[in-house]
Amino acid sequence: MGGLSASARPPRHLLPAPSRGPHQMTTDYAVENGIGKLFEPFQIKDLVLPNRFIMPAMQRGWCADGAPLQQLTNYYRRRVEGGVSLVISESCAIAHPTATKQPLACSMTSKTASSWRACIGEIHDAGGLFFVQLWHEGAFRNDEDGQTVSASGLAYPGLESGQAATAEQLQEIIDGYAESAWLAQLAGANGVEIHCAHGYFLDQFLWAKTNLRNDDFGGNDLVARAQLHLRILKAIRLACGESFVISLRFSQWKEHDFTATIANTPEELGLFLKLMSEAGADIFHASTRRFWEPAWEGSERTLAGWTRALSGKPTVAVGSVGLDRDVMASFTDEGEAVGTVPETVRQLKDAVATDQFDLLAIGRSLIGDPDWVRKLQHGETGKIRPFQKRDIADVEWDS
Numbered sequence: 001m002g003g004l005s006a007s008a009r010p011p012r013h014l015l016p017a018p019s020r021g022p023h024q025m026t027t028d029y030a031v032e033n034g035i036g037k038l039f040e041p042f043q044i045k046d047l048v049l050p051n052r053f054i055m056p057a058m059q060r061g062w063c064a065d066g067a068p069l070q071q072l073t074n075y076y077r078r079r080v081e082g083g084v085s086l087v088i089s090e091s092c093a094i095a096h097p098t099a100t101k102q103p104l105a106c107s108m109t110s111k112t113a114s115s116w117r118a119c120i121g122e123i124h125d126a127g128g129l130f131f132v133q134l135w136h137e138g139a140f141r142n143d144e145d146g147q148t149v150s151a152s153g154l155a156y157p158g159l160e161s162g163q164a165a166t167a168e169q170l171q172e173i174i175d176g177y178a179e180s181a182w183l184a185q186l187a188g189a190n191g192v193e194i195h196c197a198h199g200y201f202l203d204q205f206l207w208a209k210t211n212l213r214n215d216d217f218g219g220n221d222l223v224a225r226a227q228l229h230l231r232i233l234k235a236i237r238l239a240c241g242e243s244f245v246i247s248l249r250f251s252q253w254k255e256h257d258f259t260a261t262i263a264n265t266p267e268e269l270g271l272f273l274k275l276m277s278e279a280g281a282d283i284f285h286a287s288t289r290r291f292w293e294p295a296w297e298g299s300e301r302t303l304a305g306w307t308r309a310l311s312g313k314p315t316v317a318v319g320s321v322g323l324d325r326d327v328m329a330s331f332t333d334e335g336e337a338v339g340t341v342p343e344t345v346r347q348l349k350d351a352v353a354t355d356q357f358d359l360l361a362i363g364r365s366l367i368g369d370p371d372w373v374r375k376l377q378h379g380e381t382g383k384i385r386p387f388q389k390r391d392i393a394d395v396e397w398d399s
Contacts, residue, residue: 025039025377026039026040027039027377027378027379028379029377029378029379030376030377030379033345033349034348034349034352034353035345035348035349035352035376037052037352038051038052038053038348038352038360039051039052039377040052042314042358042359044245044282044283044314045243045245045282046243047129047190047191047245049085049086049129049359050085050127051083051085051373052085052358052359052360053083053084053085053086053359053360053362053373054084054085054086054087054088054316054359054360054361054362055076055079055084055086055087055088055361055362055363055366056088056249056285056316056318056361056362056363057088057089057090057091057133057135057193057195057249058090058363058364058367059090059091059105059395060072060075060090060392060395061104061105061394061395062075062104063104063105063106063107065111065112066093066105066106066107066108066109066111066112067106067107067111067112067115067116068089068106068112068115068116068119072090072119073118073119073122073123076089076119076122076123076128076130077122077123077125077126077128078370079128079366079370080123080126080127080128081126081370082366082369082370082371082372082373082374083371083372083373083374083376083377084128084362084366084373085128085129086128086129086130086131086190086359087123087128087129087130087131088130088131088132088133088193088247088361089106089130089131089132089133090106090133091105091106091133091135091195092105092106092107092108092132092133092134092135092180092184093105093106093107093108093135093136093137094107094108094134094135094136094173094176094177094179094180095107095108095109095110095176095179095180095183096136096172096173096175096176097147098136098141098147098148098149098165098169098173099135099136099137099141099176100135100136100137100141101141101142101144101145102137102142108132108134108180108183108184108187109180109183110183113183113184113186113187114187116132116183116184116187116189117186117187117188120187120188120189121188124188129190129191130188130189130190131189131190131191131192131193131245131247132180132181132184132187132189132191132192132193133192133193133194133195133249134177134180134181134184134192134193134194134195135195135200135201136173136176136195136200136201136202137200137201138150138151138155138200138201138202138203138204139151139153139154139155139159139160139161139162139201139204139210140155140161140199140200141161141162143161143162146162147162148161148162148163149162149163149164149165149169149173150162150163150164150165150201150204150210151164151165151201151204151205151210151211151212151213151217151218152164152204152210152211152212152213152218154204154209154210154212155199155204155210155256156199156209156210156254156256156257157209157210159256164213167215167216167217170217170228174228174231174232174235175235177194177232177235177236178232178235178236178238178239179239180192181236181239181240181244181246182236182239182240185239185240185244190245191244191245191246191247191282191283192236192240192244192245192246192247193246193247193248193249193283193285194229194232194233194236194246194247194248194249194281195249196229196248196249196250197249197250197251197287198251198253198254198255198287199254199255199256199257199260202228202229202232203250203251203254203262205217205218205225205226205228205229206222206225206226206229206250206262207225207254207260207262208220208225208262209260211225221268221271222262222263222268222269222271222272223271223272223275225262226272226275226276229248229276229279230275230276230279231279233246233248233276233279233280233281234279234280236280237279237280245282245283246280246281246282246283247281247282247283247284247285247316248276248281248283248284248285249285249287249316250262250284250285250286250287251286251287251288252288252295252303253287253288253289255328258289258328265296266295266296266306266310269306269307269310270310270311273307273310273311273313274310274311277311277312277313281313282313282314283313283314283315283316283359284307284308284311284313284314284315284316285315285316285318285361286302286303286304286306286307286315286316286317286318286357287318287319288302288303288304288317288318288319289319289320289326289327289328290319290320290326291304291317291318291319291320291321291347291351291357291360292319292347292350292351293319300354301354301356302317302351302356302357304316304317304318304356304357305351305354305355305356305357308355308356308357308358309355314358314359315357315358315359316357316358316359316360316361317351317356317357317359317360317361318360318361318362318363321344321360321361321362321363321365322339322340322341322344322362322365322372322384322386323337323338323339323340323364323365323386323387324337324338324339324340325337325338327363327364330364330387330389336386336388336389337364337386337387337388338386339365339384339385339386341376341381341384342381345376345381348360364387364391365384365386365387367387367391367392368384368385368386368387368388368391369384369385369386369387371384372384
């Protein structure tokens with residue numbers, strides 16, 4: 001198993017509660033601007049995060065045969081040194097041949113686990129926590145080998161790709177998620193995140209327009225379409241034990257449809273969250289294009305706010321933190337994103353005051369400036385370097 005064994009398992013997949021160091025120092029600037037809470041510790045099961053800032057999964061392509069290169073490890077470590085308490089790996093393909101054919105994608109398999117252990121060890125040495133995000137491309141996978149599977153052979157309405165997965169294949173994929181989670185645990189990860197967002201495999205099951213099945217994994221309501229996710233969560237929990245932290249990332253929007261929804265009402269969202277919580281989810285990561293926008297008319301609550309209120313579980317907010325355009329516009333629109341840190345601080349103040357989230361994920365802004373969190377902490381907002389397109393110019397990824 002790539003040099004790992006059960007005997008190599010850390011005694012507990014956590015770091016000791018840190019002393020009051022720079023990651024969790026509430027400054028006068030933070031208090032005066034109503035964001036002091038973001039620099040306070042936060043506990044999830046046995047894990048203690050020194051502050052509320054995390055780096056979400058973002059593809060960099062710095063892998064070889066699924067294993068992280070030192071360049072990727074250095075990139076993660078640098079963000080921890082800049083103030084981030086938790087790093088979530090870029091999307092990491094599960095141990096199943098249908099997961100991806102992206103040549104530069106990460107994977108968590110018996111062949112790559114030892115490399116991940118070295119990477120995670122450096123993150124821990126820098127004082128950070130680390131989750132591995134587990135991912136399957138689904139119908140977006142290159143189908144040149146004829147093995148691409150998804151809910152119903154649809155990447156999105158109007159684009160057929162591959163075939164609908166059989167019940168037997170789905171059981172193999174469930175096992176693949178559990179195996180990869182277990183390998184991540186052996187490699188020292190503090191948790192895993194299940195990628196159910198943005199139109200990929202697990203999201204293709206949640207979205208009614210890409211899940212046309214009439215078996216145990218489909219149906220007219222969100223709970224019926226989430227039965228695969230329930231089984232994956234239960235399998236991971238069985239493999240990794242009760243103390244291992246599991247995050248579930250979901251979204252309404254898709255990369256090819258910004259208006260898409262998986263939950264049409266707060267009530268429907270609540271039923272989904274209840275099912276996922278009971279199956280083993282410890283954290284919900286509510287992915288939006290703009291973290292401050294209300295999720296439904298008639299309420300100022302964001303998607304993260306609704307998720308937190310309905311589930312009672314720790315919730316992550318994400319979306320355009322510190323920038324004037326959303327993530328997809330950064331790839332498709334001309335010109336550069338403009339830094340909006342002062343406005344973001346005002347939005348965060350309102351969000352903190354109304355309990356909209358527990359943790360804040362910062363994506364492109366951390367690519368642009370690894371010291372973003374530290375500079376915010378000390379009120380050095382004018383020194384923050386905004387994200388620029390050239391920061392990701394070297395990313396090679398099949399569309």
